Amino acid sequence: MTLDAGPVLIVVLVGALASFILSSAAGLGGSLLLVPTFALVFGTKEGVALAALLLAGNNVMKIAAYRHALPFRRSLPLIVAIAVASAIGASVLVGAPEPFVAVAVIVVLLISLVTEGRRLPGLRRVGAPVLGFASGITSGLSGTSGPLKGIAVRALDLDRMHFIGAASLTSLVGDLSKVGVFSQEALLHGWSFGLAAVALPLMMIGTAIGRRINREVGERGFAVVFWMVIGGYGFRLIAVAL
Numbered sequence: 001m002t003l004d005a006g007p008v009l010i011v012v013l014v015g016a017l018a019s020f021i022l023s024s025a026a027g028l029g030g031s032l033l034l035v036p037t038f039a040l041v042f043g044t045k046e047g048v049a050l051a052a053l054l055l056a057g058n059n060v061m062k063i064a065a066y067r068h069a070l071p072f073r074r075s076l077p078l079i080v081a082i083a084v085a086s087a088i089g090a091s092v093l094v095g096a097p098e099p100f101v102a103v104a105v106i107v108v109l110l111i112s113l114v115t116e117g118r119r120l121p122g123l124r125r126v127g128a129p130v131l132g133f134a135s136g137i138t139s140g141l142s143g144t145s146g147p148l149k150g151i152a153v154r155a156l157d158l159d160r161m162h163f164i165g166a167a168s169l170t171s172l173v174g175d176l177s178k179v180g181v182f183s184q185e186a187l188l189h190g191w192s193f194g195l196a197a198v199a200l201p202l203m204m205i206g207t208a209i210g211r212r213i214n215r216e217v218g219e220r221g222f223a224v225v226f227w228m229v230i231g232g233y234g235f236r237l238i239a240v241a242l
Contacts, residue, residue, distance in 0.1 A: 012041055012195070017202045020058050024065065024210020025217075027153070027160075027167035030055050031144035039143070048143035049178070049187035052090075053196050054203075056175035061207040062168040069161040070169060078152055078166070079173050081132040082139075086174040089140020090181035128155040132170065139174055140181075149174075164214065 015037035023030030031051060039047035063070065135148035153167045182188050 008041060012037065013199065013202060016054060016199050017206050019055075020061075020203050020206025021210045021213070023055070023058060023171075024062055024164075024207045025213040026210075027164035028145075028150050028171060030058060030171075031139070035143035045187055046192075049182035050192050050195065051143055052175045052178040052182060053188060053192055054199055056172060056179055057196055057200065058203045058207065059168050059172035059175060061203045062164065063172060065207050065211050066161060066165045066168060069165040071156070071158060071162045071166050072169070074156050074158070075153070075166040075169055077129045078132040078156070079170050081129040082136040082145075082149065082170045083173040083177050085133040085136025086140045086177040087136075087181055089137040090178040092141065128152045131155065136174055136177075140178055145174070160214065 015033055019030040019034040022033060034051040035048060038051045042050060131148045131152035135145035135152060139145035153163060156166060158166055
C-alpha cells in the first residue's frame with residue numbers, strides 16, 4: 001500500500017500528533033486515537049500494525065522526556081507480563097471475535113473500578129501483573145489495551161510523573177513485542193517505516209506539549225485526564241461489543 005499525498009496524509013499526521021500529545025499528558029491513551037484513525041485509512045490489520053510502530057517510537061520519546069521518573073523495579077513484573085501477553089495477542093490477531101474480548105475487558109474493568117473505589121492498594125498491587133497480562137492480550141488482538149493497562153499501572157501507587165514513566169515503559173515493551181510479530185507477518189512494509197520517520201518531529205513536539213500540560217494540571221487535573229481516557233476506552237469497547 002502506498003500513501004496518496006494530500007488530505008489522507010494530513011489526516012494521518014494530525015491524528016498522530018493528537019495521539020502523541022494525549023499519550024504524553026496522560027501517560028497512555030495514544031492508541032485510543034491512533035488505532036481507529038489508522039484502521040480507517042489503512043485497513044484493520046495494517047492500521048493496528050502501523051499504530052504499534054508509531055506508538056513505540058513515541059514511547060521512546062516519552063521515556064527520554066520522563067527519564068528521571070522511570071520506576072524500573074516496581075514496574076518490572078508488569079513489564080514482563082505485558083511483553084509476553086502482547087506477543088501472544090498479536091500472534092492471534094483475529095483468533096477470537098473482538099466483541100467477546102470487549103465483553104471480557106468490560107467485566108474486568110468493573111471489578112477493577114470496585115477495587116480502586118475501596119482503596120485496597122495491597123490487593124491492587126497483586127492484581128497489577130494479571131491486569132497487565134490481560135491488557136497485553138487485548139492490545140495484541142485489537143491494537144489497544146483498553147482501560148486495563150491504565151488501571152494496572154495505577155495499582156502501583158505512583159505519583160503522576162512516575163505513573164507516566166511506568167506507563168511509557170510498559171507501553172514500549174508491548175508495542176515492540178507487537179512490532180516484532182507484525183514484521184514477521186509482513187504487516188509492516190518499507191513505507192511504514194518511512195511514515196514513522198516522517199512522524200519523528202511530531203513525536204518530539206507532541207511529547208513536549210503533553211509533558212507541559214501534565215506539569216500544569218496538577219494531581220487533581222491529572223486524575224481527571226486519566227479517568228477521561230479510561231472512560232474513552234470503556235465507551236469504545238462498549239461500542240465494539242454492541
